Amino acid sequence: MKQRIITAVIAAAVFLPIIIAGGLPLLALVYLMATIGLYELIRMKKTPLFSVPSVISFILLWILLLPADGEILNYLTSHGYDKSQMVLIGILLYLLASVITKNKFTFDDAGFMVISVLYVGMGFYYLFETREVGIMYIFLALFTIWATDSGAYFIGKAFGKNKLWPTISPNKTVEGFVGGIISALVVGVLFLLFTDMSAVKLLTMSIVIAIFGQLGDLVQSAYKRHYGVKDSGKILPGHGGILDRFDSLLFILPILHFLHFL
Secondary structure: OHHHHHHHHHHHHHHHHHHHHOHHHHHHHHHHHHHHHHHHHHHHHOOOOOOHHHHHHHHHHHHHOOOOOOHHHHHHHHOOOOHHHHHHHHHHHHHHHHHHOOOOOOHHHHHHHHHHHHHHHHHHHHHHHHHHHOHHHHHHHHHHHHHHHHHHHHHHHHHOOOEEEOOOEEEEEHHHHHHHHHHHHHHHHHHOOOOOOOHHHHHHHHHHHHHHHHHHHHHHHHHHHHHOOOOOOOOEOOOEOHHHHHHHHHHHHHHHHHOOOO
């Protein structure tokens, strides 16, 4: 517990000022965290880091992370290339790699790489884009996720009797899941004091964050269980890897944009 607290304090001291600053410092941090996150997934799959498929994956990731109004993306777009076309080119290269390696890199491996790049890339891309919309939305997401996790843990521990998804995460309960949503609503109510957002929109966002944040955590548990690992990495002592700490955020930020809350 002591190690977790120390790591959390140090991480917050680094992360929060950069979030507040936004712009290029945040973009650099996003690229760093996303690269580490993709590395964690590639390592879980036991794909060699210095291999053609891995190199393709990192290049695709870095393209997906390009800001919407950035000069590089504007240059590519002006020459007739958008991100979806780049991803399609990457997919074709993966399939060619399966032929060149005589199926040592399989069709299934290619599917894993595509999903990994999209999952990590789009999640961290929307971290930057959400900050561009407004820092209040970042703080709402972060505080709601923290409240949801805490509420789910403490309420689940005190009242949990019905397992939520025992084959994926044996300790999670239905009562804890509901407790997380209630805790998120409390945060939403508190945020009404600091924003001119309508109560309906704010509380709806809190519910969406709580539900999909917990589902994002279950997704993380599912693929870690599938690949037989306890943590996605070891970069954050006491907490695990980048994906262990950002699993909920990577899930909810794209959804908030897709549902046009942002």
